[in-house]
Amino acid sequence: MNPTNMLLLTIDPVAAASAPMSGEEMILLTLSIMLLIGTLLIGVVAVYLMLILQKALVGTQPVVEKSVDTRPLWMRFADLQPLSHEKDLVLEHSYDGITELDNPTPTWFMGLFYGTIGVAVVYMLVFHVFKVGDLQLKEYTDEVAIAEVAREAYIAKVAGNINENTVAYVKDTKALDEGKGLYTQHCVACHGAEGQGGVGPNLTDDYWLHGNTIKNVYRTISEGVTEKGMLSWKRQLNPLQMQQVASYVLSLHGSSPPNPKEPQGEKASNETVATR
Numbered sequence: 001m002n003p004t005n006m007l008l009l010t011i012d013p014v015a016a017a018s019a020p021m022s023g024e025e026m027i028l029l030t031l032s033i034m035l036l037i038g039t040l041l042i043g044v045v046a047v048y049l050m051l052i053l054q055k056a057l058v059g060t061q062p063v064v065e066k067s068v069d070t071r072p073l074w075m076r077f078a079d080l081q082p083l084s085h086e087k088d089l090v091l092e093h094s095y096d097g098i099t100e101l102d103n104p105t106p107t108w109f110m111g112l113f114y115g116t117i118g119v120a121v122v123y124m125l126v127f128h129v130f131k132v133g134d135l136q137l138k139e140y141t142d143e144v145a146i147a148e149v150a151r152e153a154y155i156a157k158v159a160g161n162i163n164e165n166t167v168a169y170v171k172d173t174k175a176l177d178e179g180k181g182l183y184t185q186h187c188v189a190c191h192g193a194e195g196q197g198g199v200g201p202n203l204t205d206d207y208w209l210h211g212n213t214i215k216n217v218y219r220t221i222s223e224g225v226t227e228k229g230m231l232s233w234k235r236q237l238n239p240l241q242m243q244q245v246a247s248y249v250l251s252l253h254g255s256s257p258p259n260p261k262e263p264q265g266e267k268a269s270n271e272t273v274a275t276r
């Protein structure tokens, strides 16, 4: 079994389904991580090689005996000098009293530095010269496209076959709460916070311009009455949402809010209300 397969196996299938990462993406990720580690290693090795070379070249010169290293282990490991060692590090020359310390940047840090240059070169080659990888914008648009497909599938599943001919009045509180949220978000500007009317007609009284059955109201919301200023919502709301907000609108009937707008349209007969 190759390492990529093993990596794929470690993904929880349920989690993978909710946040899908394709095998291709996994391989890319693994490769990138390996690439990063590889470049860092190359950087470190390069610096050490340079150091060895330097030692070999100046090796013939007499070496000044160094005092015993009393630094804590982590400092030695990180190649750092404590402040108390400063006096040992001062170089001999002095320019107008300004002296210099012999305290070069730690090797590992230089390794990191050269590593980033290596990564940058590889990055440029991969993304801009050979264009093997997608840039962020392309990745983003691709993912949005995938999500859009998933969203539509979800809506189709949840909304079932809701349309203006099949829509039914939903009375459960959850649906009506959803409807209320949508109403607050999209409709209050024209129909008032309590449906009392404003730019748009009063939605709580007995008078309707376009009918008061759930199918009528759903249709008005979905198609709009654009020439009269009522927008068509079918692009912004999915069928389920339109069903919820239509049901919420009908649930407002008879709520007699303060400052109602004068009646518009025809008085609905009680039967139509009953046959919602």
Ligand code: HEC
Pocket (backbone or CB within 6 Å): 182, 183, 186, 187, 188, 189, 190, 191, 199, 200, 201, 203, 207, 208, 209, 210, 211, 217, 220, 221, 225, 228, 229, 230, 231, 233, 245, 246, 249, 264, 265
């Ligand atoms: C930009 C203002 C505006 C917004 C926002 C708006 N409406 Fe309307 N609405 C109107 C107008 C104006 C009318 C009257 C249309 C006409 O005269 O035929 C109307 C009519 C209606 C009717 C028909 C009323 C009747 O008497 O038959 C319903 C139902 C309705 N709107 C629901 C909604 C819902 C639900 C929303 C939010 C999703 C909404 N409206 C958002 C302006 C608006």
